[in-house]
Amino acid sequence: MKCILCDKNEAIEHGLCSDCLDSNFQINVNGSVDLTICPKCDSFKVGNRWYREGMKGRLAAAIRKHITGSSGSAEINVVSDSISINRPEGRIDFSVAVDNGHSSLITRSESIPSKILLNSCPICNKVTGSYYEAIIQMRTFGTNYTSIIDEAMDRIDPFIVNMESRSNDSFLSKIVRLPEGLDLYIGKKNDAIKMTRFLHENFFSEIKITKKLAGRREGEDFYRYTYLVRLLNLSRGTIIQHEGREYLLEQISPNSLTLIDAASERRFTVQQNDFYSGSYSDTQEKAELRRYIVISNTASETELMDSLNFSRFTVKGSYHGEIMAFYYGGKIIPTEIPVQ
Ligand SMILES: [Zn+2]
Ligand SMILES: [Zn+2]
Structure with a gap:
């Protein structure tokens, strides 16, 4: 055919x-x-x-x-x-x-x-440190660099190593140390979001995000993001002022603080957001945390002895054995902090 x-x-x-x-x-x-x-x-x-x-x-x-x-x-x-x-x-x-x-x-x-x-590749970006989509600014509650920043850096380091090993687009481009904290230059914005979230979940902190037009890339507006992470660097016993009253900082957890009203000795909890949005300020003063030995007690009062100088005090409430208490302004304020 x-x-x-x-x-x-x-x-x-x-x-x-x-x-x-x-x-x-x-x-x-x-x-x-x-x-x-x-x-x-x-x-x-x-x-x-x-x-x-x-x-x-x-x-x-x-x-x-x-x-x-x-x-x-x-x-x-x-x-x-x-x-x-x-x-x-x-x-x-x-x-x-x-x-x-x-x-x-x-x-x-x-x-x-x-x-x-x-476009510059991730390896060249890393080598030159010139490329970044975001900056994480690690700062303290005040204006000075304190050990809380190093502590946060130690915690986040394995997180960064893991992030970089999973994708070659992920990298920490450079770290700049400033008198007030650290600036971390991050290759990918999404990684900066993950790192910021990690810090926020692990430290009592406040996050503020800003963006700035940095030019055009691949025909589109290109923004750089700044994640300001304010880490609470106060320790137990710090005197905090709020609306004219003084409070002792008793406990710090990643999402809340326990404060004791210095006058009424009443205890309450402040959430992260309320703390940072409220007008709380650090007075730079600190109550001493000391160990006290219970000498005697009744249902409503306890006689305590200072473990260092053996002076005796009577406080409200019934306590047993040994306790930790703040010593502030001649007053003894028992705490829930375990004896150390
Ligand atoms: Zn044919
Ligand atoms: Zn290259």
């Missing part, structure tokens, strides 16, 4: 000869393949990953996923060596070799739209 199209050659499939089958073979290219090239080290990014070498092979594989042929059984290959990047036109040119199993290879020239960007 002759080919139904050309009526010259023998038909081999669907009534067509091999020449006509080949010339009727359709290739469809769908979608686009974007490429980012690092101008500093020639690394490149295809899809979500950066690679150091083998650009044409990686592109061929990526482009292949966007190609379909009119016959499902044909073997279609993107010829790596044929790949040509046309940045001004925003496309990649390449040739396709099709083996449909019954004649010589069919070769076609094709192209796919491609946004080709020049």
